[in-house]
Amino acid sequence: MSVKIDFSPIAGIRLGSAAAGIKYPDRNDLVVIELPLGATCAAVFTRNAFCAAPVVVARRNLSISPPHYLLINSGNANAGTGVQGMEDAEACCEGLAEIADCQASQVLPFSTGVIGEHLPVSRLIDALPQAINSLTEDGWVTAANAIMTTDTVPKLASRQFLVDGMPITVTGMAKGSGMIRPDMATMLAYIATDAIITPKLLRECLQHAVEPSFNAITVDGDTSTNDACVLMASGMSPAAPISDMKSAAYQKFCAAVTEVCMDLARDIVRDGEGATKLVEILVEGAESQTEAKDVAYTIAHSPLVKTALFASDPNWGRILAAVGRAGIDGLDIQNVGIWLDETCIVRNGGRAEEYTEEAGQAVMSQSEFTIRVALGRGETDTRVLTCDLSYDYVRINAEYRT
Amino acid sequence: MSVKIDFSPIAGIRLGSAAAGIKYPDRNDLVVIELPLGATCAAVFTRNAFCAAPVVVARRNLSISPPHYLLINSGNANAGTGVQGMEDAEACCEGLAEIADCQASQVLPFSTGVIGEHLPVSRLIDALPQAINSLTEDGWVTAANAIMTTDTVPKLASRQFLVDGMPITVTGMAKGSGMIRPDMATMLAYIATDAIITPKLLRECLQHAVEPSFNAITVDGDTSTNDACVLMASGMSPAAPISDMKSAAYQKFCAAVTEVCMDLARDIVRDGEGATKLVEILVEGAESQTEAKDVAYTIAHSPLVKTALFASDPNWGRILAAVGRAGIDGLDIQNVGIWLDETCIVRNGGRAEEYTEEAGQAVMSQSEFTIRVALGRGETDTRVLTCDLSYDYVRINAEYRT
Numbered sequence: 075m076s077v078k079i080d081f082s083p084i085a086g087i088r089l090g091s092a093a094a095g096i097k098y099p100d101r102n103d104l105v106v107i108e109l110p111l112g113a114t115c116a117a118v119f120t121r122n123a124f125c126a127a128p129v130v131v132a133r134r135n136l137s138i139s140p141p142h143y144l145l146i147n148s149g150n151a152n153a154g155t156g157v158q159g160m161e162d163a164e165a166c167c168e169g170l171a172e173i174a175d176c177q178a179s180q181v182l183p184f185s186t187g188v189i190g191e192h193l194p195v196s197r198l199i200d201a202l203p204q205a206i207n208s209l210t211e212d213g214w215v216t217a218a219n220a221i222m223t224t225d226t227v228p229k230l231a232s233r234q235f236l237v238d239g240m241p242i243t244v245t246g247m248a249k250g251s252g253m254i255r256p257d258m259a260t261m262l263a264y265i266a267t268d269a270i271i272t273p274k275l276l277r278e279c280l281q282h283a284v285e286p287s288f289n290a291i292t293v294d295g296d297t298s299t300n301d302a303c304v305l306m307a308s309g310m311s312p313a314a315p316i317s318d319m320k321s322a323a324y325q326k327f328c329a330a331v332t333e334v335c336m337d338l339a340r341d342i343v344r345d346g347e348g349a350t351k352l353v354e355i356l357v358e359g360a361e362s363q364t365e366a367k368d369v370a371y372t373i374a375h376s377p378l379v380k381t382a383l384f385a386s387d388p389n390w391g392r393i394l395a396a397v398g399r400a401g402i403d404g405l406d407i408q409n410v411g412i413w414l415d416e417t418c419i420v421r422n423g424g425r426a427e428e429y430t431e432e433a434g435q436a437v438m439s440q441s442e443f444t445i446r447v448a449l450g451r452g453e454t455d456t457r458v459l460t461c462d463l464s465y466d467y468v469r470i471n472a473e474y475r476t
Numbered sequence: 477m478s479v480k481i482d483f484s485p486i487a488g489i490r491l492g493s494a495a496a497g498i499k500y501p502d503r504n505d506l507v508v509i510e511l512p513l514g515a516t517c518a519a520v521f522t523r524n525a526f527c528a529a530p531v532v533v534a535r536r537n538l539s540i541s542p543p544h545y546l547l548i549n550s551g552n553a554n555a556g557t558g559v560q561g562m563e564d565a566e567a568c569c570e571g572l573a574e575i576a577d578c579q580a581s582q583v584l585p586f587s588t589g590v591i592g593e594h595l596p597v598s599r600l601i602d603a604l605p606q607a608i609n610s611l612t613e614d615g616w617v618t619a620a621n622a623i624m625t626t627d628t629v630p631k632l633a634s635r636q637f638l639v640d641g642m643p644i645t646v647t648g649m650a651k652g653s654g655m656i657r658p659d660m661a662t663m664l665a666y667i668a669t670d671a672i673i674t675p676k677l678l679r680e681c682l683q684h685a686v687e688p689s690f691n692a693i694t695v696d697g698d699t700s701t702n703d704a705c706v707l708m709a710s711g712m713s714p715a716a717p718i719s720d721m722k723s724a725a726y727q728k729f730c731a732a733v734t735e736v737c738m739d740l741a742r743d744i745v746r747d748g749e750g751a752t753k754l755v756e757i758l759v760e761g762a763e764s765q766t767e768a769k770d771v772a773y774t775i776a777h778s779p780l781v782k783t784a785l786f787a788s789d790p791n792w793g794r795i796l797a798a799v800g801r802a803g804i805d806g807l808d809i810q811n812v813g814i815w816l817d818e819t820c821i822v823r824n825g826g827r828a829e830e831y832t833e834e835a836g837q838a839v840m841s842q843s844e845f846t847i848r849v850a851l852g853r854g855e856t857d858t859r860v861l862t863c864d865l866s867y868d869y870v871r872i873n874a875e876y877r878t
Contacts, residue, residue, distance in 0.1 A: 123807040124800030124825070154796045156826025189793020190827055253780060253797065294779040296794070297801035377696040377779070377865070378655055381873035391591020392698070394556045395655065398526030399699035405525040423526070424558025425592055463779070468867050471783035 076235035076330035078337075081214065082243050084266040086110040086308030089213030091220040094201035096194055097149030097187060102220035104198060106170065106205040107144040107264060113308050115141050116277040117182070118284055120256075120301035126153035127163040128183040129300060135167070135179045140273075142180040144304060145170050146262065148221050148249070152185040152193045153299040162193040169199035173206060186249065186262055186300050187223055218247040221262055224470055225251045227345055231337035233330040237323040240313035242269045244330045248338040252347035252471060254293035255375075256284075256301050263288065263303040263338055268311035269327055275319060279328045280305040287335035291459045293346035294467070295375040305331065343459045348466030351383050354444040355458045359451055365402055366456035369447060372400040380463030388434025390419040397447055409450030415443050478637035478732035480739075483616065484645050486668040488512040488710030491615030493622040496603035498596055499551030499589060504622035506600060508572065508607040509546040509666060515710050517543050518679040519584070520686055522658075522703035528555035529565040530585040531702060537569070537581045542675075544582040546706060547572050548664065549600060550623050550651070551589040555701040564595040571601035575608060588651065588664055588702050589625055620649040623664055626872055627653045629747055633739035635732040639725040642715035644671045646732045650740040654749035654873065656695035657777075658686075658703050665690065665705040665740055670713035671729055677721060681730045682707040689737035693861045695748035696869070697777040707733065745861045750868030753785050756846040757860045761853055767804055768858035771849060774802035782865030790836025792821040799849055811852030817845050 088108040096103045109115060117136055119129045135141065145166055152159050167181040185193065208216075218228035232245040250261025271279075284303055316323045344352045355373050360366035373379055376396045382389040393412055398405070407423035414437040418426040437443050490510040498505045511517060519538055521531045537543065547568055554561050569583040587595065610618075620630035634647040652663025673681075686705055718725045746754045757775050762768035775781055778798045784791040795814055800807070809825035816839040820828040839845050 122797060122800040123804065124796050124809055151793070154793050154822070154826060156824070159826070189791075189797060253794075255801075296778050296780045296797060299793075299797050299800060375777075376698050377869070378698045378873055381870050384870065385874035387874070389591075391553070391556050391701075392655075394526050395524060395591060395698060395701050398524040398701060399657075402525065407526055420556065422558070424556060424561070463870060465867055465870050467779070468783050468786065468865060468870055471780055472787035472789070 076233040076326060076333060079232050079234045081230045082232045082234065082245055083211040083214060084243055084245050084308055085211065085268045085310035086113065087266040087306060088209040088211050089217040090205040090207065090209035091213065091216045092201040092204035092208065094147065094198045096147055096198065102216065103147055103149045104201050104205050105146040105217040105220045106209065108209055109142055109306050110308050113140065113306060114271060114273045114276050115304065115306045116273065116280045117302060117304045118280060120298055122297050122299045124154060124299050126151055126185060126300045127155055127159035128152050128185045129302060130160065131163040131167065132182040132184060132302065135182055138179040139177065141182045142176045143170055143174060144182045144184065144264065146184040146221055147198060148223050149187040150185060150191055150193050151187050151189045151300050154190040155192055158192055162195050165195050166198055170202055173202055184262055184302055186221065189299060214245065214247055221249040223249065224347055225249050225345055229338050229341040231334045233333050235326045235330050237313040237326065240311065242311045242313050242327065243267060244334050246334040246338050248342060250342040251345050252293060253296040253298045254291060254342060254346060255295045255297050256288045256291065261298060261301055261342060265304065265331060265334055266306045266308065268308050269313065270309040270311060270315040271307050271327065272317050275316060275324060276305055276307055278319065279331050282328055283332040283335045287332065287339040290457060291339045291343045292371065292374050293343060293461055340459060343461050346461035347470045348464040349461035350464055351462045352442045353383055353460055355460060356444055356446040356455065357449065358446065358455045359449045360454040361452035363454055363456060366454050369397055369400045369402065369449065370456050370458040372396045373445065374458050374460035377463055383462035384464045386435065386438040388414060388431065388438045390434065393445060394420055411448040413446040414438060478635040478728060478735060481634050481636045483632045484634045484636065484647055485613040485616060486645055486647050486710055487613065487670045487712035488515065489668040489708060490611040490613050491619040492607040492609065492611035493615065493618045494603040494606035494610065496549065496600045498549055498600065504618065505550045506603050506607050507548040507619045507622050508611065510611055511544055511708055512710050515542065515708060516673060516675045516678050517706065517708045518675065518682045519704060519706040520682060522700055524699050524701045526556060526701050528553055528587060528702045529557055529561035530554055530587045531704060532562065533565040533569065534584040534586060534704065537584055540581040541579065543584045544578045545572055545576060546584045546586065546666065548586040548623055550625055552587060552593055552595050553589050553591045553702050554587040554595045556592040557594055560594055564597050567597050568600055572604055575604055586664055586704055588623065591701060616647065616649055623651040625651065625653065626749055627651050627747055631740050631743040633736045635735050637728045637732050639715040639728065642713065644713045644715050644729065645669060646736050648736040648740050650744060652744040653747050654695060655698040655700045656693060656744060656748065657697045657699050658690045658693065663700060663703055663744060667706065667733060667736055668708045668710065670710050671715065672711040672713060672717040673709050673729065674719050677718060677726060678707055678709055680721065681733050684730055685734040685737045689734060689741040692859060693741045693745045694773065694776050695745060695863055742861060745863050748863035749872045750866040751863035752866055753864045754844045755785055755862050757862060758846055758848040758857065759851065760848065760857045761851045762856040763854035765856055765858060768856050771799055771802045771804065771851065772858050772860040774798045775847065776860050776862035779865055785864035786866045788837065788840040790816060790833065790840045792836065795847060796822055813850040815848040816840060
C-alpha cells in the first residue's frame with residue numbers, strides 16, 4: 075500500500091537543535107519541533123506509575139490545546155524529581171512560549187536521560203534561541219542525533235503513499251536503547267505526516283500503530299518513566315483530507331504510520347544496549363493474546379535465553395524451560411513445537427528426531443532470526459522483537475547512569 | 477527455639493557418592509541417599525510445565541511407597557528428553573533396585589545439568605556399586621560437592637533443638653546457582669532429620685518451610701525444569717514422636733527445618749552465577765501478598781537494577797522505575813518510600829531531601845544490604861533474596877550448557 079522511501083522531510087514541520095550542556099558539554103541535547111498553525115497531534119505516554127514530570131505536563135497541555143511546539147532534551151529525564159521537577163518542566167515550557175510568542179500550554183515537554191537529578195533549567199532556556207534559530211524542515215537527522223542517550227545510531231524512517239494520485243508522506247524518528255519494554259507507548263518517538271486528518275482519526279491511528287511496533291519490543295523488560303510517542307500531521311499535503319475511518323485513504327495512512335513505527339521499533343531493538351542479535355519471537359496457537367504474550371515475553375526476558383543468543387548457542391533447553399514457566403494453565407507439552415527459523419528443535423514436547431546441533435548452530439549464528447513456538451491450544455498469535463544479553467549490556471549499565 | 481550448629485550427620489541417613497563420567501571424567505556426579513526402614517519422606521517439585529522425566533517418576537514413586545533410596549546425578553538434567561527420558565529415569569531406578577534389593581518404586585530419581593540430552597544410563601548404572609559401597613552417615617560433604625553444577629561452593633546447614641531434653645537434629649544440603657527462581661519448590665535440596673514424625677506433619681512442615689526460603693529467592697527469574705526439595709525423617713532420635721501440629725515440639729521442628737531451608741536458600745543466592753552481592757528486597761505496606769511479591773520480583777529481576785547493584789551504583793531511579801512498572805493498580809507514588817538499609821533515598825515519591833550520593837554509595841558498596849520499599853497501601857510485607865548481574869553471569873551462561 076505504501077512505499078518505503080529514503081528519509082523525507084514533512085512540509086510544515088520544522089526541527090531545530092542546540093547544545094545546552096545538560097549532561098555533556100558541546101553535544102546537541104536540545105530539540106525544538108515546530109508544528110504549523112492548524113496541525114493536529116496525538117500522543118501516547120508511558121504507563122509507569124512513576125511517570126516523569128514532563129510526561130505529566132505534556133499529557134495535560136495536550137488536553138488544553140493543539141501543540142505549537144515540542145521541546146525535547148536528552149541527558150536528564152526529570153523523573154523522580156517531585157514538585158521541583160514539575161516546576162522545572164513548566165518553566166521550560168514558559169521559557170519557550172516567551173521566546174516563540176505562544177501559550178506555555180502550546181508546548182509539550184519531553185525529557186530522557188538520568189533519573190532523579192534536577193533539570194538544569196537555566197542552561198536549557200539559555201540554549202532555546204539557538205534551537206529556534208536553527209528551525210528547518212531538514213532538521214530531522216540533527217534532531218535524531220540530539221535525542222540519543224546510550225543509542226549508538228540515530229533512528230529515522232519514512233513511507234509514502236498516494237491518495238487519488240496525490241502523495242502523503244510519513245516520517246518518524248525515535249531514540250531508545252536501554253530501559254526498553256514500552257507499555258502502551260514507547261521510548262521517545264516522533265512521527266510526522268503532511269496528511270490532512272482529523273484529531274480523532276490521528277489518535278485512532280497512533281493507538282493502532284504502536285501495538286505491533288513499540289508495544290511489541292523489549293530489550294531488558296524495564297519500562298521507562300519517560301516513554302512517549304507523538305504523531306503530528308501538518309496538513310500540507312496536496313492530497314484530500316482523511317476523515318473517514320473506513321476510507322481507503324485512512325487504511326493506507328494507518329499502514330504507512332504502522333510501518334514507520336515498526337521500522338523505528340526494530341531499529342531500537344537492533345541498537346539495544348550491548349545487542350549483537352535481533353531476534354523475533356513468534357508464538358502461535360495460543361488461546362488468547364495474553365497467553366501468547368506471556369510466553370513470548372518470558373522467552374524474551376529470560377537471562378538464560380538471552381545469554382545463549384549472545385553465545386550463538388542453540389541451547390533450546392532454556393527456551394523450553396521458559397515456555398514451561400510462563401504460567402500457562404494446563405499446558406499440554408505434548409502439543410508444543412519450537413523452531414529456530416525453519417529448523418524444528420522441539421516436537422511433541424521433546425527434542426525433534428531430525429534435529430542436529432549443526433542445524434541449530436547455523437541459525438543461531440545469524441545476526442537476525444526467529445524463534446517460533448507453537449502451543450497447539452488455539453488460534454491466537456503474537457510477535458515480539460528482542461535482542462541478546464552481552465558483556466556490553468553489563469558494561470553499559472554498570473557504568474552509565476540512566 | 478533451635479540452635480545453629482556445625483554441620484551434623486543424621487542417625488540412620490547414609491550417603492554415598494561416585495564418579496559416573498556423566499559430563500566430566502573423574503568428578504563425583506552421582507549420589508545415593510539411603511533412608512532406613514520406617515523413615516518418612518516428603519517432597520515438593522518444580523511447577524515448570526516442562527518438568528523433567530525424573531521429576532515425573534519421583535513424584536509418582538513417592539505416591540506408591542515410602543522411598544528407600546534417593547538417586548541423584550549432576551551433569552545431565554534428563555529434561556526435554558521425551559519418552560526416552562522417562563525410560564532412562566525408570567532404568568536408573570531399576571538398576572539401583574536390583575543392586576540394593578528393593579522395589580524400583582522405592583527409588584526417587586533426581587537429575588540436574590544440561591537440558592535436552594539423553595542420560596548416559598549405562599555409565600550411571602555402572603557407577604552405582606561404587607556409590608553404594610561408600611554409603612556412610614558422614615557422606616554429606618562429599619555428596620554436597622557431587623551434586624554441584626555451576627555452583628562454586630557446597631551448601632550445607634544444620635540446626636538442633638531439644639524436646640523434653642532430648643535432641644533432634646535437622647541437616648540439609650542444596651545445589652543451585654543459575655536458573656534460580658524456584659516456584660513451590662527449589663533447586664535440588666535434601667534435608668534430613670532424626671525426628672520421629674508422621675508423614676502428614678512432615679509434608680505440612682516442608683510446605684511451610686519452602687515458602688519464606690527457596691520460594692523467596694531469585695537469581696535470574698528462570699524457574700528450573702528440575703527443582704526438587706526433599707525432607708527425610710529417619711526416626712532415630714531419642715526424642716518422643718511428633719504427632720500433634722499444635723505441640724511445642726512440632727513448632728520447634730518446623731522452625732528448625734525452616735531455618736535450615738533459609739540458610740541453604742541464602743547460600744544459593746550468595747553463590748548465584750556471577751554474583752558479587754547478596755541483596756534482600758523488603759516490600760512493606762502492600763494490600764496483598766501478590767502485590768508485595770510483584771513489586772519485590774520486579775525489582776529483583778530488573779537487569780538495570782541488577783547491573784547497578786554490580787556497579788555499587790546507588791542509581792535509585794532504576795529501583796523507582798521498577799516499582800512504577802510493577803503493575804500495581806492505582807499506586808499513589810506520593811506514599812512511596814525507598815531505603816537502602818537505613819538510608820532513605822525516596823520519600824513521598826521523590827528524592828529524599830537529606831539523601832546524599834555518598835550515603836547511598838556507602839550502603840551499596842557492602843556485599844550484603846537491604847532495599848526496602850514502603851508502598852503505604854496496606855499491612856502486607858514480603859521479603860525476597862536476590863543477587864547482582866555481573867560480567868561473570870554472562871560469561872558463565874554464554875559458555876555453559878545448562
